[in-house]
Amino acid sequence: MATRLPSPPRVGMVSLGCPKNLVDSERILTKLRSDGYQMSPDYAGADVVLVNTCGFLDSAKEESLEAIGEAIAENGRVIVTGCMGQEAETIRARFPQVLAVTGAHQYEQVVDAVHEAAPPIPSPFVDLVPESGLKLTPRHYSYLKISEGCNHRCSFCIIPSIRGDLVSRRPDAILREAEKLVAAGTKELLVISQDTSAYGIDIRREPRAWKGREVVPHMTDLARELGRIAPWVRLHYVYPYPHVDSVIPLMAEGLVLPYLDIPFQHASPSVLKAMKRPANDAKVLERLRGWREVCPDIAIRSSFVVGFPGETEADFQYLLDWLDEAQLDRVGAFRFEPVEGAAANALPDPVPEEVKEERYARIMEKTAAISAAKLAAKIGRTIDVIIDEVGEEGGATGRSTADAPGIDGEVFLRDAGHLAQGDIIKVEVEDADEHDLYGVPLT
Numbered sequence: 089m090a091t092r093l094p095s096p097p098r099v100g101m102v103s104l105g106c107p108k109n110l111v112d113s114e115r116i117l118t119k120l121r122s123d124g125y126q127m128s129p130d131y132a133g134a135d136v137v138l139v140n141t142c143g144f145l146d147s148a149k150e151e152s153l154e155a156i157g158e159a160i161a162e163n164g165r166v167i168v169t170g171c172m173g174q175e176a177e178t179i180r181a182r183f184p185q186v187l188a189v190t191g192a193h194q195y196e197q198v199v200d201a202v203h204e205a206a207p208p209i210p211s212p213f214v215d216l217v218p219e220s221g222l223k224l225t226p227r228h229y230s231y232l233k234i235s236e237g238c239n240h241r242c243s244f245c246i247i248p249s250i251r252g253d254l255v256s257r258r259p260d261a262i263l264r265e266a267e268k269l270v271a272a273g274t275k276e277l278l279v280i281s282q283d284t285s286a287y288g289i290d291i292r293r294e295p296r297a298w299k300g301r302e303v304v305p306h307m308t309d310l311a312r313e314l315g316r317i318a319p320w321v322r323l324h325y326v327y328p329y330p331h332v333d334s335v336i337p338l339m340a341e342g343l344v345l346p347y348l349d350i351p352f353q354h355a356s357p358s359v360l361k362a363m364k365r366p367a368n369d370a371k372v373l374e375r376l377r378g379w380r381e382v383c384p385d386i387a388i389r390s391s392f393v394v395g396f397p398g399e400t401e402a403d404f405q406y407l408l409d410w411l412d413e414a415q416l417d418r419v420g421a422f423r424f425e426p427v428e429g430a431a432a433n434a435l436p437d438p439v440p441e442e443v444k445e446e447r448y449a450r451i452m453e454k455t456a457a458i459s460a461a462k463l464a465a466k467i468g469r470t471i472d473v474i475i476d477e478v479g480e481e482g483g484a485t486g487r488s489t490a491d492a493p494g495i496d497g498e499v500f501l502r503d504a505g506h507l508a509q510g511d512i513i514k515v516e517v518e519d520a521d522e523h524d525l526y527g528v529p530l531t
């Protein structure tokens with residue numbers, strides 16, 4: 089039985105006013121897209137309409153009120169944001185039916201209001217952001233989407249049919265957004281897309297002016313610029329194309345976190361071929377070795393699918409042996425599940441459920457043992473940690489450079505009551521288990 093995906097909610101947007109307001113609209117829409125919303129070009133198709141208002145002049149206010157009135161008449165479910173948000177009473181007096189009114193730059197409140205009016209549908213098949221991130225994204229870390237869509241056609245994936253081919257954002261727009269996020273308190277930027285290493289291919293690497301220099305839309309150039317803006321920059325969904333080598337020195341220099349999230353999905357050449365995976369290169373292990381020579385602290389995170397149609401015991405054993413060699417720091421594993429519309433559903437030789445379960449248990453055992461050994465080797469070392477939460481009894485929870493929020497491990501701290509969310513501090517590691525570290529702050 090293929091899994092049927094419910095249709096994502098659709099948001100309409102009316103953006104008024106100056107270019108700053110337009111950037112705010114772009115940022116709200118980027119966040120909503122990464123939360124799984126689709127955009128509606130008209131009132132009729134929208135589950136909720138956002139009106140981003142301008143209140144600079146009386147004429148602009150009147151225009152904003154007219155736009156709210158039109159959206160209510162045409163759709164009825166309206167959220168107001170932007171400069172006129174300061175005049176919530178005027179808006180509510182004239183349009184008591186508006187669902188929410190938020191002010192300029194209050195991104196989180198607008199996004200929360202949309203979530204309430206038209207709840208997002210979490211889907212492990214299309215979401216880039218972990219579900220836990222959707223609920224909890226605090227101010228000190230932010231997801232930064234650099235492109236939408238994908239040029240690959242992996243046989244188990246329906247994203248290209250839902251989101252289309254790769255469309256990269258302009259580098260200057262991304263950097264502007266990054267600056268705003270950092271000004272609003274973000275310490276860690278999580279760069280996301282469907283294929284981060286392909287960034288810029290579709291816009292022919294055309295450079296754009298940024299702060300008196302030119303920035304080429306290429307993953308490495310973008311990562312370097314982002315590293316100048318935010319204390320921590322973490323790269324997700326990177327495929328190991330040869331040009332990825334050029335980003336590793338930036339990690340060694342400390343400009344970008346020594347972390348790469350590479351969704352390998354499998355190692356056996358025949359399974360990778362059936363999956364139609366990009367960057368399916370037999371020399372990946374050599375590349376990993378080379379990266380570790382340049383940046384010994386690099387943490388590699390990946391995900392794998394077990395029980396893909398046609399996967400034999402030999403293919404699965406190949407994967408386990410490959411994992412022994414690759415010594416990945418963080419691994420997520422999934423049992424293959426057909427998703428409605430995916431080409432892989434038509435492949436022969438489905439793997440029986442009990443075999444999938446057994447392979448899943450074996451890969452989890454293998455990767456937990458590798459992770460436990462790697463974390464044990466950190467005991468006694470001093471590492472950098474970002475604080476996510478400070479508890480009431482002097483404890484705090486944070487993450488090391490090897491831990492992305494929601495998907496990797498955590499660092500549990502004692503004697504940490506003096507710290508605040510978003511602090512980046514030195515920690516001495518005192519203990520470790522399969523996934524997490526335990527330590528004490530040195531600052």
Ligand code: SF4
Nearest residue numbers: 238240242245247282
């Ligand atoms: S690279 Fe493959 S799995 Fe990833 S979005 Fe593109 S088609 Fe889907």
